[in-house]
Amino acid sequence: MTERRARHLSFILLFVMLALAALTPLHAVEPDERLADPAQETRARALSSGLRCLVCQNQSIDDSNAPLARDLRILLRERIAAGDDDATITRDLVSRYGDFILLQPPFNPRTLVLWSAPFVLLAAGGWVLFRRSRRMPQLEKPQPLTEQERENLRRLLATDRIDPPAGSPRQGS
Amino acid sequence: MTVEWGHFALILALVLSLCQVALPLWGLAGRDHALMQTARGTAIGAFLFTLLAFAALTYAYVQSDFSVINVAMNSHSTKPLAYKISGLWSNHEGSMLLWVLILTLFGALVAMARQAIPLPLLAAVLMVQGGVSSAFFAFILMTSNPFLRALEVPAEGRGLNPILQDPGLAIHPPLLYIGYVGFSIAFSLAIGALIHGRIDAVWARFVRPWTLLAWSFLTLGIAMGSYWAYYELGWGGFWFWDPVENASLMPWLAGTALLHSTVVMEKRDALKVWTILLSILTFSLSLIGTFLVRSGVLTSVHTFASDPSRGKFILGILVFFIGGGLTLFAWRAHALRQGGLFAPISREAGLVLNNLMLATMAATVLIGTLYPLVLEGISGDKISVGAPFFEATMLPLFLPLALLQPLGTALSWKRADLWAAMQRLSWAFGFSVLVLCIVLYVTRGGSVLAPVGAGIGLWLVLGSLADVWLRVWRAKAGWVVNLSRLAGLPRSAWGTALAHAGLGISLIGIAATGWGTEVISTVGKGAEVPAGPYRLVLEQVITRNGPDYRETIGRFQVYSDQQKLGVIEPGKRIFIGQTMPKTEAGLMTIGLGQIYASLGDFQADGTVSLRLYWKPLVVLIWGGALVMAFGGFLSLLDRRSRIAAPRKARQLHGDAA
Numbered sequence: 069m070t071e072r073r074a075r076h077l078s079f080i081l082l083f084v085m086l087a088l089a090a091l092t093p094l095h096a097v098e099p100d101e102r103l104a105d106p107a108q109e110t111r112a113r114a115l116s117s118g119l120r121c122l123v124c125q126n127q128s129i130d131d132s133n134a135p136l137a138r139d140l141r142i143l144l145r146e147r148i149a150a151g152d153d154d155a156t157i158t159r160d161l162v163s164r165y166g167d168f169i170l171l172q173p174p175f176n177p178r179t180l181v182l183w184s185a186p187f188v189l190l191a192a193g194g195w196v197l198f199r200r201s202r203r204m205p206q207l208e209k210p211q212p213l214t215e216q217e218r219e220n221l222r223r224l225l226a227t228d229r230i231d232p233p234a235g236s237p238r239q240g241s
Numbered sequence: 242m243t244v245e246w247g248h249f250a251l252i253l254a255l256v257l258s259l260c261q262v263a264l265p266l267w268g269l270a271g272r273d274h275a276l277m278q279t280a281r282g283t284a285i286g287a288f289l290f291t292l293l294a295f296a297a298l299t300y301a302y303v304q305s306d307f308s309v310i311n312v313a314m315n316s317h318s319t320k321p322l323a324y325k326i327s328g329l330w331s332n333h334e335g336s337m338l339l340w341v342l343i344l345t346l347f348g349a350l351v352a353m354a355r356q357a358i359p360l361p362l363l364a365a366v367l368m369v370q371g372g373v374s375s376a377f378f379a380f381i382l383m384t385s386n387p388f389l390r391a392l393e394v395p396a397e398g399r400g401l402n403p404i405l406q407d408p409g410l411a412i413h414p415p416l417l418y419i420g421y422v423g424f425s426i427a428f429s430l431a432i433g434a435l436i437h438g439r440i441d442a443v444w445a446r447f448v449r450p451w452t453l454l455a456w457s458f459l460t461l462g463i464a465m466g467s468y469w470a471y472y473e474l475g476w477g478g479f480w481f482w483d484p485v486e487n488a489s490l491m492p493w494l495a496g497t498a499l500l501h502s503t504v505v506m507e508k509r510d511a512l513k514v515w516t517i518l519l520s521i522l523t524f525s526l527s528l529i530g531t532f533l534v535r536s537g538v539l540t541s542v543h544t545f546a547s548d549p550s551r552g553k554f555i556l557g558i559l560v561f562f563i564g565g566g567l568t569l570f571a572w573r574a575h576a577l578r579q580g581g582l583f584a585p586i587s588r589e590a591g592l593v594l595n596n597l598m599l600a601t602m603a604a605t606v607l608i609g610t611l612y613p614l615v616l617e618g619i620s621g622d623k624i625s626v627g628a629p630f631f632e633a634t635m636l637p638l639f640l641p642l643a644l645l646q647p648l649g650t651a652l653s654w655k656r657a658d659l660w661a662a663m664q665r666l667s668w669a670f671g672f673s674v675l676v677l678c679i680v681l682y683v684t685r686g687g688s689v690l691a692p693v694g695a696g697i698g699l700w701l702v703l704g705s706l707a708d709v710w711l712r713v714w715r716a717k718a719g720w721v722v723n724l725s726r727l728a729g730l731p732r733s734a735w736g737t738a739l740a741h742a743g744l745g746i747s748l749i750g751i752a753a754t755g756w757g758t759e760v761i762s763t764v765g766k767g768a769e770v771p772a773g774p775y776r777l778v779l780e781q782v783i784t785r786n787g788p789d790y791r792e793t794i795g796r797f798q799v800y801s802d803q804q805k806l807g808v809i810e811p812g813k814r815i816f817i818g819q820t821m822p823k824t825e826a827g828l829m830t831i832g833l834g835q836i837y838a839s840l841g842d843f844q845a846d847g848t849v850s851l852r853l854y855w856k857p858l859v860v861l862i863w864g865g866a867l868v869m870a871f872g873g874f875l876s877l878l879d880r881r882s883r884i885a886a887p888r889k890a891r892q893l894h895g896d897a898a
Contacts, residue, residue, distance in 0.1 A: 097761055098841060099761055099762050099763045099850050100763070102761065120627065125483070126481065126483050126625070167623070168623040168625055171626075171628060172627065173624045178624070179624065182630075185604070186601055186605040186608075186634045189600075189601045197593060
């Protein structure tokens with residue numbers, strides 16, 4: 069566990085003591101871990117920011133200073149340096165640790181509801197609104213003014229000001 | 242003895258809250274106005290006794306009375322006074338006491354506000370408030386009592402988690418709780434309206450100020466929490482899609498939708514049934530947030546199952562109030578008459594679309610947060626739903642909403658001319674697109690999302706300015722008249738414009754994170770490190786003592802070319818009573834950007850690992866949130882939503898007579 073972990077608990081103000089017992093004085097991504105090749109290092113950073121630190125709460129191994137996260141960072145850098153591609157590395161990690169290690173859950177039957185929910189909800193809401201708007205009684209189209217109304221309007225506009233109706237609240241302007 | 246008095250006051254507050262339910266209920270059943278009136282007194286009484294209990298616990302913290310288990314677990318005699326007090330809500334028991342204190346405060350405010358709410362509705366509202374507070378009083382007294390004494394008194398307290406010893410902790414939870422709990426008034430008003438089966442534009446006028454108040458505080462609370470996390474954690478992130486953060490985002494999204502739907506209801510008497518449902522849902526999400534954070538279910542389903550007393554109690558409260566509210570809604574909603582009509586292109590329709598998007602976003606956050614728990618509970622499979630999921634689902638919902646927002650405010654009520662609205666905003670839109678193109682050209686090769694986000698943010702800001710401009714400017718009127726029209730614009734119009742502009746400002750700040758730089762390296766004395774357009778030089782490493790901690794810091798001189806800009810001192814602190822060091826980030830604000838430095842371990846040879854960031858425009862993220870909250874408060878001051886207006890009118894009449 070880590071400072072990040074401890075912060076969550078501080079946010080929830082709960083298992084304070086528990087977090088303290090496990091704080092480690094390490095730091096996320098130490099300089100000595102990094103790869104010499106900038107392109108490979110960029111790949112390593114991108115890959116590790118999508119992998120969950122398994123002993124932390126909702127934190128990637130890139131952000132975490134837990135020893136296990138450091139081990140995984142070093143492991144995947146070794147794999148990258150050895151020439152493995154991202155998909156192979158991810159697949160091997162998933163086969164060892166399960167889908168839990170992926171911060172972005174894979175799309176499969178178990179996560180179907182999760183991934184489709186936002187779009188299904190939006191579409192369903194849109195459909196209900198569409199139906200309602202068609203059922204809603206149509207507003208009348210505005211009719212052109214009659215000659216008499218035109219005359220009244222001209223007369224009203226000709227006067228300097230129009231007294232507000234009695235009892236109406238004073239407007240700001 | 243003070244502690245026992247506090248304990249006793251808390252029990253009395255529970256009794257008064259129960260009276261606050263029973264007496265008005267009896268009054269409502271028998272149409273007895275005198276009994277309904279008791280709701281006011283009991284609500285104010287419950288608040289006063291909760292305040293006494295809170296004061297007693299505060300006294301125990303200030304006195305460092307370690308015979309109280311809660312104080313011994315969370316305080317230390319050497320702590321500065323401010324952190325002794327804020328230590329009270331650093332833990333579960335104390336923060337629940339703060340929660341009910343604010344809940345009863347809102348009840349007392351409703352009881353005292355001269356809002357001209359009809360007595361039967363007021364009695365129903367206070368009755369529901371009393372029900373919620375009774376449940377939480379019982380929860381505190383039975384499972385989380387902060388007043389328990391220890392048999393053996395320790396000589397010294399265990400100390401506060403150093404991460405919590407920060408001004409952030411002193412301010413963040415109270416702000417957040419005022420936001421969460423403030424939505425209870427909207428909930429109670431909705432239940433009251435369902436009980437009476439009558440709802441109209443006046444009801445929207447009652448609910449709006451309370452929603453605005455809660456929303457503004459929640460906005461401040463979330464922004465404060467985000468900034469706290471940013472400077473505390475040492476790697477410069479400001480939002481992590483953590484379940485705890487999501488717990489505060491859900492009521493914020495639903496509350497934002499509620500603010501917009503009450504506008505439609507107040508102006509046009511439409512969307513009544515939806516507004517009632519949204520009022521219930523918003524507070525339900527606050528309760529779900531409290532459950533998620535307080536029950537320990539987030540840490541692990543198994544932790545929850547192994548010590549379930551607290552979790553089950555809150556779950557019971559949750560099921561009773563949310564289930565009860567929704568059942569009442571299903572049973573009574575048809576009694577509510579539908580109101581004003583509007584065309585598919587109109588301000589109302591725009592606000593309906595806004596509500597659809599915001600409600601979908603709130604639901605997405607809820608599902609994303611609960612899905613791993615539910616899946617593990619059902620099948621035992623463990624999955625993670627982290628930031629990548631929320632970014633992939635929330636951005637496609639948020640960006641179109643932001644893109645359409647200025648257009649919505651330019652539409653007229655009832656039936657609007659879309660083409661005319663677009664023409665009126667053409668300057669703002671054209672300018673935003675121009676800036677977007679320039680930025681895309683300048684930053685070509687980099688991320689596309691950052692310029693697009695910033696462009697939409699700018700469009701939000703300019704759209705809000707255009708909104709004010711179009712309301713005021715009349716070409717023939719001349720400057721003087723136009724300026725006086727500007728000054729005379731209702732505060733709610735300013736509030737709306739500021740809140741939307743604030744959202745745009747935050748969005749620009751968030752987009753600009755794509756243009757930051759990061760350096761990770763090991764540095765020794767005299768080392769020079771670049772940070773965007775600036776550079777830092779490590780002058781020396783110092784170890785020194787603070788009031789209740791010992792720290793080792795690296796003193797870095799910040800340069801722009803050859804000019805010295807100042808010094809930042811990132812370091813590590815060890816607090817008295819603790820063994821583990823805590824990272825203190827070094828921050829320097831230059832314009833709207835920040836230099837952010839955080840240190841790792843100090844090595845034996847005097848070097849230290851450093852993470853150094855340049856974050857352009859980062860201040861806008863929280864600055865935008867402040868502008869949003871300010872807009873909310875300004876709108877609250879509008880005469881339309883002024884809570885105490887009728888009383889003032891009465892006083893004026895009294896003076897005249």
